[in-house]
Amino acid sequence: MTARLRGSPFDPWQELAQYEAALAKGKYGACSSFVGTMRDFNVGDHVHAMTLEHYPEMTQKYLDTICAEAEQRWQLSGCLIIHRYGEISPGEPIVLTAAWSAHRAAAFDACRYLIEQLKVRAPFWKKELTDAGERWVHNAPGD
């Protein structure tokens, strides 16, 4: 399992390929992935840029913990989280979660677990830059 924080843009598809290349061939039959990308709009406003603040040591601890929990709950061949922090522009990936397993059900469920858990437990805070200035983002149900 791997959980990494990135302070600069990353290519999720390259990261997926690189991680998968290190897994034992023939031991997994499914990979499920989620990529979250920054939008240029939110609650009706144009968003020019975003700053993602975090609590570095606690963030890494919780990403590691969430990966470990997924590996305990499902039989996985691999588990990957990559999350940006700092200045982010619209169109750039913010987060990648992925899980590899023998069959699709575990891969789908584990991948969803990774993103849903990190959204509510990993200490990140978004600040958007809109036409009206900067504002902190508050999560709405379903976000």
Add this chain to the structure above:
Amino acid sequence: MRLKVKFFASLSEHTGLTETTVTSDSEATVLDVWNQATGHQPMPSNTLCAINMSYAHLEDRASDGDEIAFFPPVTGGSV
């Protein structure tokens, strides 16, 4: 006991603090630490806290050398 206290995101702006050190008595709770570090500023109702990078409650007691953090609800990930 000596404690490191950190504030993040909107709570850092709210208090005007990012990181400070306080010396508290051994019975101090996380709420006591907030009051001491901020000079009894009102705490926003949705404030979260952590002791040594683990989520905690305001009534939890701190120990010497702990790192106490205060922050708003998290907004990571993506839709």
